[in-house]
Amino acid sequence: MSFSEDNLTGFILALSSSGFIGSSFIIKKKGLRRAAAASGVRAGVGGFSYLFEPLWWLGLITMIVGEVANFVAYAFAPAVLVTPLGALSIIVSAVLAHFILHEKLHQLGILGCVMCIAGSIVIVIHAPQESPITSVQEIWSMGTQPAFLLYVGSVIVLVFIMIFHCVPRWGHTNVLIFTGICSLMGSLSVMSVKALGTALKLTFEGNNQLIYPETWFFMLVVAICVITQMNYLNKALDTFNTAIVSPIYFVMFTSLTIIASVIMFKDWDDQSGANIISEICGFIIVISGTILLHTTKDFERSSSFKGGYASLSPTLSPVSPTLSTRLCNGNGESMDHDQENVPPSEEVCFRRQEMY
Amino acid sequence: MSFSEDNLTGFILALSSSGFIGSSFIIKKKGLRRAAAASGVRAGVGGFSYLFEPLWWLGLITMIVGEVANFVAYAFAPAVLVTPLGALSIIVSAVLAHFILHEKLHQLGILGCVMCIAGSIVIVIHAPQESPITSVQEIWSMGTQPAFLLYVGSVIVLVFIMIFHCVPRWGHTNVLIFTGICSLMGSLSVMSVKALGTALKLTFEGNNQLIYPETWFFMLVVAICVITQMNYLNKALDTFNTAIVSPIYFVMFTSLTIIASVIMFKDWDDQSGANIISEICGFIIVISGTILLHTTKDFERSSSFKGGYASLSPTLSPVSPTLSTRLCNGNGESMDHDQENVPPSEEVCFRRQEMY
Numbered sequence: 001m002s003f004s005e006d007n008l009t010g011f012i013l014a015l016s017s018s019g020f021i022g023s024s025f026i027i028k029k030k031g032l033r034r035a036a037a038a039s040g041v042r043a044g045v046g047g048f049s050y051l052f053e054p055l056w057w058l059g060l061i062t063m064i065v066g067e068v069a070n071f072v073a074y075a076f077a078p079a080v081l082v083t084p085l086g087a088l089s090i091i092v093s094a095v096l097a098h099f100i101l102h103e104k105l106h107q108l109g110i111l112g113c114v115m116c117i118a119g120s121i122v123i124v125i126h127a128p129q130e131s132p133i134t135s136v137q138e139i140w141s142m143g144t145q146p147a148f149l150l151y152v153g154s155v156i157v158l159v160f161i162m163i164f165h166c167v168p169r170w171g172h173t174n175v176l177i178f179t180g181i182c183s184l185m186g187s188l189s190v191m192s193v194k195a196l197g198t199a200l201k202l203t204f205e206g207n208n209q210l211i212y213p214e215t216w217f218f219m220l221v222v223a224i225c226v227i228t229q230m231n232y233l234n235k236a237l238d239t240f241n242t243a244i245v246s247p248i249y250f251v252m253f254t255s256l257t258i259i260a261s262v263i264m265f266k267d268w269d270d271q272s273g274a275n276i277i278s279e280i281c282g283f284i285i286v287i288s289g290t291i292l293l294h295t296t297k298d299f300e301r302s303s304s305f306k307g308g309y310a311s312l313s314p315t316l317s318p319v320s321p322t323l324s325t326r327l328c329n330g331n332g333e334s335m336d337h338d339q340e341n342v343p344p345s346e347e348v349c350f351r352r353q354e355m356y
Numbered sequence: 357m358s359f360s361e362d363n364l365t366g367f368i369l370a371l372s373s374s375g376f377i378g379s380s381f382i383i384k385k386k387g388l389r390r391a392a393a394a395s396g397v398r399a400g401v402g403g404f405s406y407l408f409e410p411l412w413w414l415g416l417i418t419m420i421v422g423e424v425a426n427f428v429a430y431a432f433a434p435a436v437l438v439t440p441l442g443a444l445s446i447i448v449s450a451v452l453a454h455f456i457l458h459e460k461l462h463q464l465g466i467l468g469c470v471m472c473i474a475g476s477i478v479i480v481i482h483a484p485q486e487s488p489i490t491s492v493q494e495i496w497s498m499g500t501q502p503a504f505l506l507y508v509g510s511v512i513v514l515v516f517i518m519i520f521h522c523v524p525r526w527g528h529t530n531v532l533i534f535t536g537i538c539s540l541m542g543s544l545s546v547m548s549v550k551a552l553g554t555a556l557k558l559t560f561e562g563n564n565q566l567i568y569p570e571t572w573f574f575m576l577v578v579a580i581c582v583i584t585q586m587n588y589l590n591k592a593l594d595t596f597n598t599a600i601v602s603p604i605y606f607v608m609f610t611s612l613t614i615i616a617s618v619i620m621f622k623d624w625d626d627q628s629g630a631n632i633i634s635e636i637c638g639f640i641i642v643i644s645g646t647i648l649l650h651t652t653k654d655f656e657r658s659s660s661f662k663g664g665y666a667s668l669s670p671t672l673s674p675v676s677p678t679l680s681t682r683l684c685n686g687n688g689e690s691m692d693h694d695q696e697n698v699p700p701s702e703e704v705c706f707r708r709q710e711m712y
Binding site for chain 1: 471474481640644648651
């Protein structure tokens with residue numbers, strides 16, 4: 001538990017980011033409900049009355065604050081620490097939804113929350129120290145080391161193969177194609193966001209990095225990666241059920257980001273085998289908890305308020321997989337897929353089935 | 357991961373114990389099925405034809421071997437390591453049931469298995485070293501230190517209050533009364549089993565401990581604790597659904613055993629805060645995985661083969677909570693409670709509900 005000050009800052013930022021993002025959903029949903037009650041038209045079926053609802057705007061601002069905190073967290077702590085903590089935002093929104101929106105949390109959902117928290121604690125305890133970075137050139141040299149260039153090269157080749165070969169053939173039948181493209185690009189997004197964030201952090205500390213072309217290059221990479229990622233995430237969510245896409249995307253995104261970070265920032269080089277194994281177990285536990293929460297949350301929520309997260313720009317959230325699937329899912333149409341796979345009668349049966 | 361040789365022996369014994377116990381269920385069930393097919397009468401409705409089925413006897417022997425391995429494991433490794441690994445027997449039987457008996461494992465059940473394994477790895481990595489014990493008097497002095505005597509005193513007082521005050525009033529309405537008595541006595545069972553096991557281990561090593569009255573005293577304590585524990589476990593299983601009793605009992609038993617072990621053997625005295633927190637997280641994860649597996653296993657199994665674990669002496673398994681609830685649940689009658697809470701029609705609905 002020898003936590004460096006930077007790690008602690010990053011950890012607190014990541015935690016508060018999850019708090020903001022998690023509660024933003026609740027605030028916005030309350031705003032949307034109020035707007036729907038006032039106008040009689042729901043966002044999912046084309047209403048725009050929520051734009052006149054201050055609560056909705058408060059929710060949007062809360063979410064932007066959370067996203068910024070998440071972005072800044074990457075500048076302080078390793079991605080191996082920050083990325084999995086994103087799962088806590090689901091817990092915050094699930095717990096708040098239970099108490100404020102009275103969307104009853106499934107008993108197995110509570111178990112999922114407990115797992116996410118326990119797994120996060122294991123990750124935090126075993127998180128690596130990051131060696132302090134003093135200039136953007138240092139990141140540049142990390143990003144151009146052979147091992148990481150090999151990773152970037154493989155990702156680009158894979159993404160091209162998937163876009164031009166796999167998408168036309170299996171894109172609309174196999175959920176792994178679109179989510180795979182998103183996750184591969186997502187891992188590059190996080191790395192470039194981390195590079196850019198560190199450069200901006202140094203600039204704010206008085207060590208101007210904007211004079212170096214590397215900073216601008218990273219900015220370009222962020223833009224390209226995020227746009228590609230968001231484009232294919234939209235396609236994934238338009239084609240498949242959110243309940244399928246969300247957990248698969250979270251698992252692949254988190255895993256690839258950690259692999260990328262371990263290669264580029266050598267997070268695990270100074271760590272003992274026991275630490276690394278504990279961290280991997282922590283990831284697996286957080287991922288399992290997220291899947292459990294997603295699976296059981298959908299049983300409860302499916303009919304309560306469709307299209308609730310409407311009309312948010314999907315490009316807002318490149319680095320928080322739990323958020324971005326929700327953001328992109330706001331056009332009302334794609335939500336209809338929720339019902340395709342699960343006939344309503346069986347859903348009711350499930351909800352009536354008590355666990356004990 | 358600096359594992360002492362004794363810890364490693366205990367770990368391997370605990371692992372193989374879970375393997376034996378887990379597979380014994382499958383072997384016995386195959387034997388019972390074969391016997392039922394041959395005679396047309398099932399054990400749950402009073403048949404005894406399984407006694408002529410060699411497979412059933414093989415299963416019984418496998419289970420006894422597993423129980424002995426579990427008993428011996430306590431002589432080598434701390435209870436903090438051995439007790440939670442008992443959860444792995446559920447995984448072994450669930451996985452084998454999936455492949456051999458074709459009882460389809462629920463998707464969330466697979467998640468439960470993954471969690472149990474990940475949690476166990478975290479526990480094993482952070483397990484404390486036990487200082488070597490050279491005589492039964494040493495254990496005696498540990499057992500008579502003020503802190504542990506206070507624990508034993510509180511347990512005895514609590515158990516008496518529960519038996520004479522709570523059982524007549526709420527014993528048949530509140531599941532925590534009977535399982536509480538079992539778990540409190542169970543923690544003392546494990547401590548005395550560990551004392552006795554260590555004494556026998558020393559005796560086999562040529563350092564005869566049977567000449568000391570302490571050894572015989574521990575034997576008496578084992579007998580009293582185990583009989584009380586099994587008596588109330590039978591009552592709990594006769595009164596309540598197995599699906600309720602098993603996870604609650606596992607959680608309370610494991611937690612109290614760990615508390616008792618930490619007080620008596622000072623398992624955590626030489627450990628860092630990070631290690632202790634990691635261990636606690638590991639327990640929570642294993643417990644969550646067990647609950648998940650128990651909950652979802654019941655959905656699948658409920659109608660497939662009731663009363664399958666019939667006619668085993670319940671006193672065989674004092675120290676393995678996952679086993680003993682199954683053992684005690686062999687009289688056919690108590691299994692009927694399974695259906696009281698879950699109308700069959702809803703159960704079918706649940707099984708048809710696909711996760712993704």
